[in-house]
Structures are given as structure tokens and as C-alpha cells.
Amino acid sequence: MLEALGVSRRYGWRWALRDLSISVSPGETLALLGKNGSGKTTLLKTFTGLFRPTEGVVRLHGEQITREAKGRIGLLSHEPMLYAGLSIRENLVYFAKLFGMESGDIPARVECIAETLGIGERLDEPVRVLSQGVRQRAALARALLHDPEIVLLDEPYSGLDPEAAGRLTNVVRALCEHRGRIVVFTTHDLSKAFEMAERIAVLAGGRLVYEENVENSSEEDVSASFDEFPGGLA
């Protein structure tokens, strides 16, 4: 189980997260919604161990996120975290080594994940010449390369055309169907959240303002939770 317990995170004087507690069970998919600046990305980065909480604690299966535990987490961030001067293949091989994959297994795994995401034929192209959609898929390949137990996707559909978004939906759905895997994704798209997730959580001002299973929830309820806060729905 991945859980945040009383987590707060401050940037200077501004609180990005305030006393937030939430947990995600193995096999569960959680959609995080909220307007820009609501704390979604900060929460995801806190889950990965990239951000240290100012207060509170993040736990994975009851233990704090250690360096070893990071090997079980895959993050697709706003930033692609890819080197523009390297090809997709070179990037993936580099990150595979950082994640401790065996050298002998890396080429096959790179090919496999690239084929799954539809970028198999573009593996040897430098990242700098790729379109936003292909770059996003390359970044997703980096995040999924080591077959992580926890997949954190920060607005995975941003910048994708409908075809690429459809392909990504299939990949995310396959991830969600994998028994025991935890998937958390952020989105502004309510219909996507209802389509993909089992549970929906809404953040506003760094606080958790709504949390409900999809079957007990409606788009109106979620929208209303946005409207309770200044600024409304993003």
C-alpha cells in the first residue's frame, strides 16, 4: 500500500500540500484531479521520494520511501526527463542501468516497451527531433522500463493527439489490470478519470477535498467539489 500520512510540503512561504492523508492499495487506480497549483504534481513527486515532505510521512508497504524502494516506482512527470541529444534507445539504456537492470536484459526490454508504446521504429531518433506526442511516449517508456510496481503519471494525456491518447489509454488500462500494481494519475479531464480510475480524489489548495469510489461518484459531484473553492474548475 502506498500512503501519505499528514503530509505537508512548503515552498518558501507557500504551502503546496497541507496535512494531506491518502492511501492507494495494490491493484487500485487513483485519479487525482484539481486545478493548476492544487498540489497534484507535488503529491506525485512526494510519492516518488523526489520531494521530502515538510511534515508527515509517505510510506510504501508500511516503510518510508528508501533509495531501494525508488526502484519499484515509475514516474511520468511534466518534464520528459530525457536527454535531447541522445536517441530514445540511448536514453532508455541509460535509465535502465540507473535502475539496476541486468545489461543482458536491457536491449530486449527496450525493444519490447518501445513496441508496446508504438515507438519501436523511432528508437534511434534523437529526442530533440521528436514531436510532443512521441516524446511523451518515450518518457512513458522510461517510466515503465523497469516494470514498476507503482506507476505515477502526471497528466499523461497532455500534448497528445487523439490517436496517441487512445494508444496511451490502452497502455494505462493494461497497467491498471495488472494485479497488485498501484497506478496514480493526475488529469484535468473528468471523463478520463471516470473511464480509467477506480477512485477519484480532488485536491484544492493543497488539501484533499473529495475522495470517492467511481461507482459512488458522478461527474457532477466532482465538479461541485471544485466549485466549493475559489477559482472553480481548472
Added chain:
Amino acid sequence: MRRFFSVLLAVVEKDLRLEWRTKESLFVMVVFALLVLTLFSFAFGPGGGSGENARAVQAGILWISFLFACVIGLSRTMGVERESTGFSAMYASPADPSALYLGKVVSVAVLMGIMELVGFAVLAVLYRADVWKSAGALVLIAASATLGVAAAGTLFSAMSARTRTREVLLPVLMFPVLVPVMIAAVKATEAHLGGAGWADSRDWIRLMLVYDVVFLVAASLVYEYILEE
């Protein structure tokens, strides 16, 4: 241990491959060092001046040019990490931060080493310094000093890379810490260019080696906190 070296080599391979493709850092480093050495050769006249101080001046100019060129190279190398959010990617991985740091140090040291080869060749031509006579000693001195500069430079450039004032901050942080290495490098180089030999350089080389070990160990331990956002 195998995993440690796998990560270290992966970082070196990635950095050198990126540099080979763009040649941004190395080109700027070499051109800068060449410019400084050439300009000072005109200022001091053929042979880099005369009298007892000639070798001291040559050694000083040489290492000052290397140090400033290294700052430019480090800014560029770390700029690539900043633009690619490479620091976050490294920190999000389970890789040992010491291996990540040492990989960066090796990459920077390799680039510096290439620049120094050119610098010593220019010293031999423009300043008529007999670098061949003490080539072995000069290689040892250059290696010790380069390791120290790369160790400190990598740490401080990573620290300053995500700040707005990074170009100013890097030399301000780095230069005071590198004073012992620079003094030792200049003194040891001067001793060998002047023909004094090991007797005058041994202690300076030891100082550099001790500095290298202390700095590499200390920086390896704190690099994890520098990668953190």
C-alpha cells in the same frame, strides 16, 4: 559493487556521448584556454618572460587558464542536466548517488584532460617550456590537480545549477575551495618546468592527492542531498 560501477560507467558514457555529439563544452574550454595562453604569451614576450620568475609565471598562467576554462565547461555540462531535468531523473532512481557523482567527476576530468593536453602543447610552443623533459611528472601533477578541480567543480556546479545566479555562484563557491589545489599545482608545475624535480614538488603532489581523496569522499556522501529538489 558491480551495480555501482555499472551506474558510474553509464553516467560517463552518457556524458561523453552527449559531448561527442555537440562538442559544446570541450570546444569552449579549449578555445578559452588557448586564448588566455596566447594573450599572456604576447604580454610576457617570447618564452614567457625571462629571469627566475619565468617558470612561476608560466605555471600560474597555465593553471589559471585551465581553471577558468573548466568553469565554463562545468556550466555547460550541468546545463545539459538542468535542461533535461537529469538531476530529478537521477534522484528518482535507486542508483547510488556516489556512483552518479563519481561518474560526473570522471566525465569532467576526461574533458579537462583533453583541454590540458592542448594547453601543455601551447606552453611548449609559445613559452618554449621543456614539457617533454618532465612529461611523467607533469602528467601526475595534471592528473592530481584535475581530479581535485573536477571533484569540487562537479559538486558546486550541481549545487548552483538550479539557481538563477548559477554563472556567478559557481566560481564564487568553487574558487576559494580550490585555492590549496591551485597553489600546489602551480608550485609543482613550476618546480618541474624549472628543472628542480621531485624534491621540490613531492609535498605539493601529496597535498593534492590528500585533497582529492578527502573531497571525493566528502562530496560522494553529500551528493544525494544536492540532487534532491
